[in-house]
Each structure stands twice: as C-alpha cells, then as structure tokens.
Amino acid sequence: MAEGADLGVRDAGYYTIDSCRLEAGYRAFGRELTPDLTPVEAGLVFATALGGAGTEDGKDFLGRDALRRHRERLAGGGPRRRVVSLTLGSPEPMLWGGELVLRHGAPVGQVTSAAWGATVGSCVGLALLRSDGPVRADDLAAGGFEVDVAGGALRGGDHAAGAVRLACLIAEPRPGGRPLP
Numbered sequence: 001m002a003e004g005a006d007l008g009v010r011d012a013g014y015y016t017i018d019s020c021r022l023e024a025g026y027r028a029f030g031r032e033l034t035p036d037l038t039p040v041e042a043g044l045v046f047a048t049a050l051g052g053a054g055t056e057d058g059k060d061f062l063g064r065d066a067l068r069r070h071r072e073r074l075a076g077g078g079p080r081r082r083v084v085s086l087t088l089g090s091p092e093p094m095l096w097g098g099e100l101v102l103r104h105g106a107p108v109g110q111v112t113s114a115a116w117g118a119t120v121g122s123c124v125g126l127a128l129l130r131s132d133g134p135v136r137a138d139d140l141a142a143g144g145f146e147v148d149v150a151g152g153a154l155r156g157g158d159h160a161a162g163a164v165r166l167a168c169l170i171a172e173p174r175p176g177g178r179p180l181p
Helices: 014-024 064-075 137-141
Strands: 080-088 100-103 106-117 122-131 145-149 152-155 166-170
Touching (some): 014 122, 080 145
Antiparallel strands (some): 100 106, 100 145, 106 122
C-alpha cells in the first residue's frame, strides 16, 4: 500500500472495525439492535427525539408514542433488559459472543458481541443483561459478575491462570466514541 505509507496507513479488516466498535460501546444491528429490543433497553434513548423524562420536545418520529409508553411502563417497575459494555481484566481468555453472564452464580444475561480490544489489552464486549428491576450504573459497579468461558465461570477477583475479572461495566456508549478505560 504505497499511498499513505508515510502516514502509517495499513490494511485493516473487519475484526479491527468490530474491535473499535466494541471499545467505543457502539451497538450493531443483528446483535444488540434487534426488532425485540427498544432504544431504552439498548441504552440509546439519547439518540431519539424522545427528550428527557416527562418532557415533550415537539419532534415526532415513527414509534415515538410506543417508545414513550414503554419507557413509562419501565418506570413502574418489573423485569428489565439492558445492553452494557464490558472489558475483561485478564488478557488470556478470548470471548467470541454467546457466553453466559452470571451474577453471584445465577444467569443474568449473555455476551452479544466480543472481540480483542487492542487499546485495553484484553477482550471487550457488549452483553444483554436481564434484571428484576432497573439496571443502573451503581448496581453494575457493585460487582459479582462472572463470564462463563468454555464451561467454566471465571469470577471477579480470582487471579488464577486464565481467570476473568469484569473490569468495567457501563450502561451507556462512551461519549465521542472514546475507548473504555
């Protein structure tokens, strides 16, 4: 690749694009964005014209009323789903997507997308979590999460060879697409 060689330009493939997407917390159609997931569950209300809670900004879009009603139902309590970002604390295990996410030993979700994160030095991914109540940042920070890698649940704080520590769980995409810390 002669053009751009002086700038360090080189070939990169789909795995690089997917890795960058996951480090930034961007969702993908067919994985985190499906017909049965709403923008609320995907953590993307900020990208709609719905406005803040209880506000009307006058912008109309297809599905606005249904989304508003869904958001109001969720405010009343009950089961929830939420897409969250995660990073592994160890560079050794490789996630591919589809791994079971556990909290305190009980299934709470599934990794929907995963890839090697070159800027963080371990796997990064997105997972769809299920909860009996709201999935909030402080609940995620409280820990107790595990990822089942190849049939073995690797726990946070366990530093045995190949152990996984969920180093970061966030509920929103990173502003400006910055990589996870």
